[in-house]
Amino acid sequence: MSAVAEPPVEHKIRVVVAKPGLDGHDRGAKIIARALRDSGMEVIYTGLHQTPEQIAETVIQEDADAIGVSILSGAHMTLVPKIVELLEAQGVDDVLITVGGTIPTKDIEALKEMGVSGVFTPGSPTDDIVEFIRNGVTKDRKLD
Amino acid sequence: MEPTKTPPATESSESGATAKAAESAGKDFRTMSGKPVKASYGPEDVKGDAAVKIGEPGQYPFTRGPYESMYRGRNWTMRQFAGFGTVEETNERFQYLLEHGQTGLSTAFDMPTLMGYDSDHARSLGEVGREGVAVDTLDDMEVLFQGIPLDEVSTSMTINAPAAILLAFYVLVGERQGVSPEKLAGTIQTDILKEYIAQKEWCFPVEPAMRLVTDMVEYCTEEMPRWHPISISGYHIREAGSTAAQELAFTLKNGFTYVERAIERGIDVDDFAPRLSFFFNAHIDFFEEIAKYRAARRIWARELKETYGAKKPESMRLRFHTQTAGVSLTAQQPLNNIVRTAIEALAGVLGGTQSLHTNSFDEALALPTEEAVRVALRTQQIISHETGVTSTADPLGGSYFVEALTDELEAEAYDYFRRIDELGGMVEAVRQNFPQREIGEAAFTFQRELDDGERTIVGVNRYQHEEEEVPLLHIDPALEQRQVERLQKTKTERDSAEVEAALAELKRVAEGDGNLMYPITTAARARVTEGEMVEAMQEVFGTYTETPVF
Numbered sequence: 086m087s088a089v090a091e092p093p094v095e096h097k098i099r100v101v102v103a104k105p106g107l108d109g110h111d112r113g114a115k116i117i118a119r120a121l122r123d124s125g126m127e128v129i130y131t132g133l134h135q136t137p138e139q140i141a142e143t144v145i146q147e148d149a150d151a152i153g154v155s156i157l158s159g160a161h162m163t164l165v166p167k168i169v170e171l172l173e174a175q176g177v178d179d180v181l182i183t184v185g186g187t188i189p190t191k192d193i194e195a196l197k198e199m200g201v202s203g204v205f206t207p208g209s210p211t212d213d214i215v216e217f218i219r220n221g222v223t224k225d226r227k228l229d
Numbered sequence: 230m231e232p233t234k235t236p237p238a239t240e241s242s243e244s245g246a247t248a249k250a251a252e253s254a255g256k257d258f259r260t261m262s263g264k265p266v267k268a269s270y271g272p273e274d275v276k277g278d279a280a281v282k283i284g285e286p287g288q289y290p291f292t293r294g295p296y297e298s299m300y301r302g303r304n305w306t307m308r309q310f311a312g313f314g315t316v317e318e319t320n321e322r323f324q325y326l327l328e329h330g331q332t333g334l335s336t337a338f339d340m341p342t343l344m345g346y347d348s349d350h351a352r353s354l355g356e357v358g359r360e361g362v363a364v365d366t367l368d369d370m371e372v373l374f375q376g377i378p379l380d381e382v383s384t385s386m387t388i389n390a391p392a393a394i395l396l397a398f399y400v401l402v403g404e405r406q407g408v409s410p411e412k413l414a415g416t417i418q419t420d421i422l423k424e425y426i427a428q429k430e431w432c433f434p435v436e437p438a439m440r441l442v443t444d445m446v447e448y449c450t451e452e453m454p455r456w457h458p459i460s461i462s463g464y465h466i467r468e469a470g471s472t473a474a475q476e477l478a479f480t481l482k483n484g485f486t487y488v489e490r491a492i493e494r495g496i497d498v499d500d501f502a503p504r505l506s507f508f509f510n511a512h513i514d515f516f517e518e519i520a521k522y523r524a525a526r527r528i529w530a531r532e533l534k535e536t537y538g539a540k541k542p543e544s545m546r547l548r549f550h551t552q553t554a555g556v557s558l559t560a561q562q563p564l565n566n567i568v569r570t571a572i573e574a575l576a577g578v579l580g581g582t583q584s585l586h587t588n589s590f591d592e593a594l595a596l597p598t599e600e601a602v603r604v605a606l607r608t609q610q611i612i613s614h615e616t617g618v619t620s621t622a623d624p625l626g627g628s629y630f631v632e633a634l635t636d637e638l639e640a641e642a643y644d645y646f647r648r649i650d651e652l653g654g655m656v657e658a659v660r661q662n663f664p665q666r667e668i669g670e671a672a673f674t675f676q677r678e679l680d681d682g683e684r685t686i687v688g689v690n691r692y693q694h695e696e697e698e699v700p701l702l703h704i705d706p707a708l709e710q711r712q713v714e715r716l717q718k719t720k721t722e723r724d725s726a727e728v729e730a731a732l733a734e735l736k737r738v739a740e741g742d743g744n745l746m747y748p749i750t751t752a753a754r755a756r757v758t759e760g761e762m763v764e765a766m767q768e769v770f771g772t773y774t775e776t777p778v779f
Contacts, residue, residue: 105339107343107352108340109424109430110429110469111429111777112468112469114779115672115673115777116672119669119673120673121682122779130779132776133429134344135351138353158359159359159595159596160355161352162338162355163356187593189701190698206713207593208559208561208686209558210680210690211676211677211680214403224517
């Protein structure tokens with residue numbers, strides 16, 4: 086919201102959209118990637134079958150503001166903590182982490198405790214996700 | 230709907246969408262594929278020589294069904310897709326489904342198995358047994374089918390990139406049960422083109438993968454006359470977001486590509502075409518889905534006869550398995566999914582399917598529980614035994630609307646065929662990301678329409694309410710360790726000299742042009758793992774890396 090209101094410091098939000106693990110269901114990831122891009126963000130899509138190490142590396146190299154991890158295989162409780170740990174180990178603590186996919190309710194709380202800011206299950210409107218990232222980044226990130 | 234650069238204010242996005250949906254309700258009449266729908270249809274909408282293009286059930290061009298008597302003669306096979314955890318657990322689920330009246334098995338393998346990784350591979354961590362069953366070696370396969378007579382039950386296996394390896398495992402399990410390959414009945418998916426297009430589980434680059442497919446067609450033609458070596462699958466193309474027309478077009482074009490490769494190999498089209506089968510999605514747009522199946526049969530019949538020179542009617546007769554649309558299921562108000570699935574299943578039946586899987590209502594949340602699977606199976610049984618729709622063949626044949634839609638979908642498929650040919654054929658089109666891009670575009674358009682309230686999904690963007698929890702299947706995280714231990718046990722018990730020799734022979738054949746099914750079978754017998762075989766072939770063939778488009 087404030088990004089629209091304050092023209093002088095135009096910070097283009099950089100988001101890494103990542104598909105960890107082995108599942109090939111990239112429909113949601115690609116829709117989100119495109120919706121984020123269309124809303125004016127810079128999107129780096131990792132492509133499929135990424136390891137947590139590859140994803141953390143991309144986030145750091147791209148100096149991303151946010152990361153959207155898409156998992157439909159049920160492996161989220163193994164893969165997401167690894168990504169979070171790897172980022173923490175590298176001293177990255179200001180990246181907004183979001184997760185999307187088939188995530189049972191009981192796992193959502195656990196993911197949030199780990200440091201995931203938002204979890205979006207099937208049926209979430211894309212505009213909500215775009216807004217969540219925009220607001221979360223504006224609030225959390227030390228913009229300069 | 231053109232996506233806007235700045236999203237609309239979202240403080241009240243949900244109620245905004247609802248208001249807009251209400252406002253546009255009753256205005257936009259289109260099929261899910263975007264085809265305009267008229268207020269009513271009449272004789273003027275059925276163009277051309279109806280007697281020729283619609284014909285009779287069981288006769289060329291098979292628009293009205295592959296068989297004359299259809300379900301009077303033989304009901305469709307109720308084939309619920311199952312697989313999770315270890316081979317023991319899946320075997321139990323198989324037995325459960327057979328006891329409840331299921332008539333064929335359908336095996337779901339886990340992601341590592343689909344991608345050619347053993348359960349102890351670093352990439353498999355957290356994925357073992359999650360979305361299907363883990364199979365690493367012949368020993369696993371044997372337990373998977375323990376107590377199931379392979380000469381009586383037909384089995385479908387959803388496996389593609391490493392299909393040749395799993396087929397070899399299956400043949401050897403049959404051998405151990407005393408059932409010879411020519412008696413084995415079933416289907417192995419083997420549709421690698423749709424993997425690059427949609428499902429994205431691959432092991433090798435496109436060309437060697439196509440060689441493996443052709444090797445399997447050749448092997449099955451010679452050794453397994455009751456087996457379907459390829460199930461040409463539109464299901465995943467649709468799940469990835471395609472329209473009905475795209476599903477039809479890309480699936481059939483993939484099918485023609487396999488036919489061309491086998492003919493180039495020197496196999497007579499009438500020797501293998503009757504064993505090709507299809508796998509389509511049944512989505513929620515009822516009439517469009519029915520029209521899609523009817524168009525598919527007509528196009529396949531015409532092309533097999535006129536372009537590929539088939540002489541036998543069986544070669545022209547398209548038979549297909551159907552699965553209701555997983556992507557149409559909602560995590561919100563999951564019981565509504567029972568209704569969706571029933572309608573989709575009915576479309577499959579009215580479209581003349583030979584085999585059907587009905588999704589379970591809890592699948593947007595997790596793998597299905599036994600109760601959810603049972604309701605899904607009962608849905609098929611109710612359609613079959615209570616509704617009377619099975620009493621006559623193609624009951625919607627001659628419906629002005631259905632015939633007009635069939636023609637329209639057929640025309641759009643041919644339009645895609647031309648565009649793909651201009652790109653140099655399907656293999657080249659896949660390399661250039663053409664189908665991937667078309668599907669991505671359709672998926673995005675669909676989502677925008679949903680977000681904008683132009684489309685309604687009950688419980689998602691209209692008629693929402695607070696959820697009650699439904700019980701979900703829990704996969705024991707310890708199963709991964711158990712599977713890894715089983716794999717290690719096999720590895721320590723086998724003859725390592727035999728393993729080395731089998732792998733060396735596999736590589737030698739891969740470097741040449743012999744049929745890979747034979748060295749794969751030898752290796753499987755020596756209890757070489759799936760992952761070891763894939764790695765050996767990757768040393769010769771290389772791997773595949775996608776250039777993603779969105």
